[in-house]
Structures are given as C-alpha cells and as structure tokens.
Amino acid sequence: MDRGILLRTSLFITCYNDTLFPGTGKAVVRVLERLGHTVEFPRGQTCCGQMHYNTGYQAEAAPLLERFVTQFQDAEAVVIPSSSCVAMMRDHYPKMAARMGKPDLVTGVERLLPRVFEFSEFLTKRLGLEDVGAYYPRRVTYHASCHGLRNLSLGDGPMRLLKAVRGIELVELAGLAECCGFGGTFAVKNADVSGAMLAEKTAAVLDTKAEVCTACDNSCLMHIQGALHRQKTGVKTLHLAEILAGEEGAGS
Secondary structure, three states, X not given: OOOOOOOEEXXXXXXXXXXXXXXXXXXXXXXXXXXXXXEEOOOOOOOOOHHHHHOOOHHHHHHHHHHHHHHHOOOOEEEEOOHHHHHHHHHXXXXXXXXXXXXXXXXXXXXXXXXXXXXXXXXXXXXXXXXOOOEOOOEEEEOOOHHHHHHOOOOOHHXXXXXXXXXXXXXXXXXXXXXXXXXXXXXXXXXXXXXXXXXXXXXXXXXXXXXXXXXXOHHHHHHHHHHHHHOOOOOEEEEHHHHHOOOOOOOO
C-alpha cells in the first residue's frame, strides 16, 4: 500500500458531524494515522457558516469565516469529511472576505483555501491514493452528493477508493447524479418535493440489494437513512470514512 506524501493534517470535523456523527471524525483520524500522517484537531473550531449564509444571515457567517482562517492558517492540509462545507468555503469565502474589507483576511483566505480538501479528495487528488488498506465485507452502494459531484468535481474518486476496499461487494446506484432531496433547509421549506426526490433515491438504493449506502456527506445520508428506517428496510447508511477505516479482524 502506497502511503503517499506524509503531512501534518488538521481535521475540521464540521459542526454537523461533531454534533450528530462524531464517529465520522474518528474514522478520518484512523485512516490518516494508518497512512502515517499526523492529525491535529484545533479545539477552537466551530462552524463554516454555511447554514447562516444559505439562509440569509450572511453577516452572522462572517465571524465564522474569520475563526476558520485563524484556527487553520498554519495547517499543511485541512481535511474535511463534508463536501458541502468545502464547497461553501471555495465558492463563498473569497467574496465574503472581500466584502468585509479586510485585506489581511482576503490574503489569509487566498493562502489557506488551496490547502483545504474534502476527505476523499485529499486521499485521491492530494495524496494520489486509491488503496488505503481498508477491509469492509459488506454489499455497499454509493450515493454521490450534489456538492461533491457538481461543486467539487470529485468524479469517480470515492468509487475508486471503495473498489480498492478488501471484502467489499460494491454495487452501482442507478441515477447516481440525481439529488436525494435534502439540500439543508430545502427539505423543510419544500417538504413535498424533497420527499418525492427522496422516494426515488431510496427506491434506487433498495434496488441494489445493498446492506449499506455510503456517501461523502452525512447530511445526505441522514436524509436517506430516515426514509430507509421508516420503511423498516434494514439498510444502513455510513459515511465513506467509516468504511475506509475498517480493518480486517477489527469487527468491521
């Protein structure tokens, strides 16, 4: 197994994962440390500001941008298990910093963003890896989240990582590029449309006969898991990092 270039990485777990899915952050650490990287966790980190920004509270998002830069400005690489948060940073941080009229902050964002990576992107594009030494003996299907597919152009990177997992039976999901219907507050404000989209996505998941549906975003997976659970399907959802953290003999 090629371990790639060894780096001092910093984990930005995201407020969503920290609150609801802390196991994902732990899995990221296990994978990176298994590959030989040092992982740091700046304790002053909070939220990227996406929830505020997307719902019209852009002024409230500004201090979160400043905090992120302050917390991670010295990192060699910032690894984030959420493509929606990385998309928020790449798409909006530069213009937010410019509007705030703080030249030092603009410079700080420009210097930091090239070192910010979504988890699977870090493995495939920064380190050039596919095989990370994982073992996961389950039938699995992969859902491509909108932010990862469209904003970050992750392409088949997550699938290549999954194909290299030992013991896995990977089944392609029909309609891979179709949205699951979550979209943050979209699922609340447009519940009927969201529900219809979710029904199509879960039907596609069930058609694969997979035991587990994985993705790079726990927000999508929470939405999908809700429907799968209500239907009593027995199908589980699990973040990509938690599959890649699996090791033979470790109760995967």
